[in-house]
Structures are given as structure tokens and as C-alpha cells.
Amino acid sequence: xxxxxxxxxxxxxxxxxxxxxxxxxxxxxxxxxxxxxxxxxxxxxxxxxxxxxxxxxxxxxxxxxxxxxxxx
Numbered sequence: 001x002x003x004x005x006x007x008x009x010x011x012x013x014x015x016x017x018x019x020x021x022x023x024x025x026x027x028x029x030x031x032x033x034x035x036x037x038x039x040x041x042x043x044x045x046x047x048x049x050x051x052x053x054x055x056x057x058x059x060x061x062x063x064x065x066x067x068x069x070x071x072x
Contacts, residue, residue, distance in 0.1 A: 037062040 014022055032034045042049055049055045 034059070034062040034066055037065070 037069055038055070045054070049058070
């Protein structure tokens with residue numbers, strides 16, 4: 001149980017940062033923001049994607065937005 005407790009403290013260390021900074025600390029994996037954006041669009045479209053083409057357009061837009069953020 002002690003090992004689990006020590007690991008949990010490390011996993012939740014980001015909670016010590018101010019709330020406005022946490023969204024930048026959650027992950028450094030560049031794929032996760034793309035997936036989150038696709039999920040957000042899916043929910044805005046009524047919880048489903050109307051076609052494979054719609055998914056490809058959304059995915060393309062998410063990658064372009066991600067590239068824009070990297071270049072800033």
C-alpha cells in the first residue's frame with residue numbers, strides 16, 4: 001500500500017500548479033489534443049460523425065491547428 005501511495009503522489013503532482021497552468025501540464029503527447037478536438041467536434045455534431053469524410057476533415061483541421069501552436 002505504501003508503494004501505491006508514493007506512486008499516487010507522483011502522478012498527481014501537477015495539481016500543485018495553478019489551475020490556469022494545469023491544462024498545459026496534463027500531457028506532452030501531441031496526439032492527445034488532436035483526439036480531444038475530434039471528440040469535441042463529435043459531441044457538437046450530435047454525438048456521431050456523419051461520414052468518414054467528415055472525420056477526415058476534422059482530423060485535418062486538428063493537425064493544422066496543432067502545427068500552428070507548435071510554430072508559435
